[in-house]
Amino acid sequence: MKIIAVNGSPRKGGNTDLLLDEMSRIFERNQIETETIFLRDLELKPCDACRYCRQHPGKCHIKDDFPPIFEKSLAVEGIILATPVYFGSATPPIKAFMDRVGYAAKGMRRPLERKIGAGVVVARRAGQNFTLAQLYFFFAVLGIIIVPSPHYWTIAFGREKGKVAEDEEGMVTMGKLAENMVWLAKKLYS
Numbered sequence: 001m002k003i004i005a006v007n008g009s010p011r012k013g014g015n016t017d018l019l020l021d022e023m024s025r026i027f028e029r030n031q032i033e034t035e036t037i038f039l040r041d042l043e044l045k046p047c048d049a050c051r052y053c054r055q056h057p058g059k060c061h062i063k064d065d066f067p068p069i070f071e072k073s074l075a076v077e078g079i080i081l082a083t084p085v086y087f088g089s090a091t092p093p094i095k096a097f098m099d100r101v102g103y104a105a106k107g108m109r110r111p112l113e114r115k116i117g118a119g120v121v122v123a124r125r126a127g128q129n130f131t132l133a134q135l136y137f138f139f140a141v142l143g144i145i146i147v148p149s150p151h152y153w154t155i156a157f158g159r160e161k162g163k164v165a166e167d168e169e170g171m172v173t174m175g176k177l178a179e180n181m182v183w184l185a186k187k188l189y190s
């Protein structure tokens with residue numbers, strides 16, 4: 001059983017990293033393998049709508065780091081999409097992930113169906129609900145089961161690096177989200 005966390009923050013050591021670290025600790029404690037994919041360290045260009053993936057299922061003509069990212073997305077049981085809010089929206093790397101992975105998956109026989117998915121959003125002040133909805137719409141159209149946190153919507157607040165640690169409710173919310181993912185993953189896949 002494995003969960004990947006797709007980190008869409010361009011900022012190393014920032015608030016998104018902190019929230020995912022908190023969740024990873026809970027996965028480790030529960031012996032669930034986790035890997036964070038730092039999109040900032042990879043090249044993932046935007047989808048160019050060529051529809052190559054329709055003629056070549058699971059393949060993309062753009063020469064970048066898509067193949068290992070797609071392979072990992074298909075291989076795991078759980079996917080976390082984590083993003084800061086940029087101008088009221090998910091960041092471009094997360095959008096590229098959703099467009100490329102989602103569209104390629106749509107050209108296959110629903111390979112992401114019945115995986116579990118969770119969204120993690122951090123904002124300074126506004127746009128967080130819309131951004132979480134963006135992530136949830138991605139999961140929903142691909143048949144991925146959305147996992148909520150029983151504590152609150154999976155949103156946290158902070159601007160400067162590390163500031164989110166002071167958002168106690170946000171940190172607890174993400175911890176409870178990780179616990180819920182563990183609970184559901186064990187029910188579905190063990």
Ligand SMILES: Cc1cc2nc3c(=O)[nH]c(=O)nc-3n(C[C@H](O)[C@H](O)[C@H](O)COP(=O)(O)O)c2cc1C
Nearest residue numbers: 009011014015016084086087088123124125126159
């Ligand atoms: C280009 C840019 C746009 C941003 N737009 C918003 C926004 O629309 N709403 C908001 O609340 N915060 C916005 N922020 C603040 C970030 O969401 C916030 O600093 C967040 O903690 C960054 O997460 P990180 O540390 O993981 O990079 C923006 C930051 C940047 C750099």
